[in-house]
Amino acid sequence: MNLLRPAFEAIGARPVGIDAAAKTVYHAASVFASNYLVTVLDAALRAYAAAGIPEEVARELARPLASETPANVLRLGPAAALSGPVARGDFATVARQHEALAAWDAPTAQLYDALVDATTLLAARKRRGEA
Numbered sequence: 806m807n808l809l810r811p812a813f814e815a816i817g818a819r820p821v822g823i824d825a826a827a828k829t830v831y832h833a834a835s836v837f838a839s840n841y842l843v844t845v846l847d848a849a850l851r852a853y854a855a856a857g858i859p860e861e862v863a864r865e866l867a868r869p870l871a872s873e874t875p876a877n878v879l880r881l882g883p884a885a886a887l888s889g890p891v892a893r894g895d896f897a898t899v900a901r902q903h904e905a906l907a908a909w910d911a912p913t914a915q916l917y918d919a920l921v922d923a924t925t926l927l928a929a930r931k932r933r934g935e936a
Contacts, residue, residue: 845920846871848913855909884931891924892931 813820823831846867853863877886890898899921906914930936 842875845916848916851910852906852913882936883927884935887924887927887931889924891921892928894928 810820849867849871850860850863853866854860858866874886880886890896890902903914903917903921906917
């Protein structure tokens with residue numbers, strides 16, 4: 806890697822060394838940053854459709870959320886960028902949303918629940934002022 810580093814840097818690449826033992830976690834990080842965003846956006850678009858929103862309109866409704874949120878995460882950090890009912894501690898809203906999703910599509914409700922759990926941990930970091 807060190808032999809090729811100057812060549813990579815000359816073309817604008819940013820080589821990053823990764824411990825061999827961490828390569829699978831590194832790859833999983835890339836899956837979260839790419840593939841799972843697609844899955845979450847698919848759930849959002851399907852939920853808009855279930856609410857009676859036409860696909861083209863749903864994409865336009867999702868566009869600012871789906872573009873500004875990652876921009877805020879990368880600019881401010883995840884804890885500072887977090888908003889929504891979990892961040893506010895509004896678990897009554899979370900429960901209503903879960904019930905609505907469960908009545909509509911059980912796998913999407915399960916995804917929602919898993920994300921509530923992870924978001925609750927992130928919200929706790931936000932309250933503690935952690936990055």
